[in-house]
Amino acid sequence: MTQITPQPGIMDIAAYQGGASHVAGVENVVKLSSNENPLGPSEKAKAAFARAGHSLHRYPSTDHTGLRLAIAEVWGLDAARIICGAGSDEIISLLCQAYAGPGREVIHTEHGFGMYRISALAAGAIPVEVKERERVTDVGAILAACTDKTALVFMANPNNPTGTMISAAEVEKLATGLPPQALLVLDGAYAEYVEGYDGGASLVEARENVVMTRTFSKIYGLGGLRVGWGYGPEHVLDVLNRVRGPFNVSEAGLQAAEAAVRDTAWTDHCRKENAAMRVWLSDALAEIGVPSDVSCTNFVLARFASAAEATGCDAHLKSQGLIVRPVASYNLPNCLRITVGDEASCRRIVHAVRQFKNGAHDVSDL
Numbered sequence: 314m315t316q317i318t319p320q321p322g323i324m325d326i327a328a329y330q331g332g333a334s335h336v337a338g339v340e341n342v343v344k345l346s347s348n349e350n351p352l353g354p355s356e357k358a359k360a361a362f363a364r365a366g367h368s369l370h371r372y373p374s375t376d377h378t379g380l381r382l383a384i385a386e387v388w389g390l391d392a393a394r395i396i397c398g399a400g401s402d403e404i405i406s407l408l409c410q411a412y413a414g415p416g417r418e419v420i421h422t423e424h425g426f427g428m429y430r431i432s433a434l435a436a437g438a439i440p441v442e443v444k445e446r447e448r449v450t451d452v453g454a455i456l457a458a459c460t461d462k463t464a465l466v467f468m469a470n471p472n473n474p475t476g477t478m479i480s481a482a483e484v485e486k487l488a489t490g491l492p493p494q495a496l497l498v499l500d501g502a503y504a505e506y507v508e509g510y511d512g513g514a515s516l517v518e519a520r521e522n523v524v525m526t527r528t529f530s531k532i533y534g535l536g537g538l539r540v541g542w543g544y545g546p547e548h549v550l551d552v553l554n555r556v557r558g559p560f561n562v563s564e565a566g567l568q569a570a571e572a573a574v575r576d577t578a579w580t581d582h583c584r585k586e587n588a589a590m591r592v593w594l595s596d597a598l599a600e601i602g603v604p605s606d607v608s609c610t611n612f613v614l615a616r617f618a619s620a621a622e623a624t625g626c627d628a629h630l631k632s633q634g635l636i637v638r639p640v641a642s643y644n645l646p647n648c649l650r651i652t653v654g655d656e657a658s659c660r661r662i663v664h665a666v667r668q669f670k671n672g673a674h675d676v677s678d679l
């Protein structure tokens with residue numbers, strides 16, 4: 314028997330399951346399971362990535378100045394308080410590494426993003442799950458769950474996988490009500506999908522206890538490159554920059570992300586296309602008896618009558634080459650999360666769900 318054991322907490326982690334991308338024996342598959350941008354990245358980002366191919370032997374920038382300045386310029390922020398990471402997942406992990414740990418509590422919501430719990434456990438901390446109210450973040454419940462051990466409070470706004478969002482006033486109430494040792498982490502992975510929303514940047518600037526995380530994986534269409542960023546008060550940046558690896562983001566990633574954030578015309582185009590197709594998709598699904606909450610993101614959380622119906626529909630969609638995301642592990646067993654694809658994909662989804670509702674699965678799948 315080996316005596317080699319990991320730190321306490323590690324074996325409590327259920328490894329993260331990414332969205333599936335293949336169905337055995339089915340061709341012409343459409344992947345709508347990971348909230349990727351169906352329009353892909355900006356052409357300027359692709360060109361910048363290709364140019365970076367000429368200097369692969371060089372180590373990347375350690376201070377990420379070019380990308381930080383571009384983000385600061387586009388969003389009107391202070392470049393000195395921006396940190397870049399290998400996806401926002403790395404920022405989440407750095408926050409846990411730096412602020413959580415044995416004896417400290419990390420709050421996340423009932424249907425919150427899986428990486429909060431994983432990163433908290435990886436740091437040896439205690440994850441604390443707080444109920445939502447009908448799939449919406451409940452600020453009162455979060456505040457009631459705070460103790461003198463609360464180190465971090467994670468909430469995505471808009472949230473994944475629910476797609477719902479709470480108001481700036483509610484978020485401010487949360488930040489104001491936290492105990493003095495707690496840091497609020499506002500995950501803005503879908504912030505760019507909300508017209509006119511700053512992701513919480515102004516709250517970060519007004520306070521000492523709020524950090525915002527953002528990503529290039531969603532609207533910017535660069536999930537394969539792994540680039541994210543965070544914005545926080547000076548004291549938090551000082552801490553995170555001590556923990557961060559010097560070469561944590563590749564040069565190709567930095568260059569592509571810089572071009573992507575500067576191409577605001579493409580981002581605007583993607584936001585508008587997504588908003589139009591999202592309304593079309595959720596309306597069409599509602600008409601065939603599959604309701605969803607109003608989504609502020611690039612996905613729709615489709616609600617079925619039961620877990621069995623959701624599972625059955627998922628199987629039928631798979632048989633049609635349509636991969637969506639079952640969310641039972643997010644305490645939503647009767648739901649399927651469907652990324653808003655291009656028009657053809659949305660039409661295929663609605664067609665297949667209608668077939669399923671009409672009993673097509675009895676004939677073809679069973």
Ligand SMILES: *Cc1c(COP(=O)(O)O)cnc(C)c1O
Binds near residue numbers: 348472529530539541
């Ligand atoms: C997709 C997503 C992320 C982004 O992760 P990256 O590591 O930046 O790709 C972060 N938070 C939420 C809520 C997400 O849905």
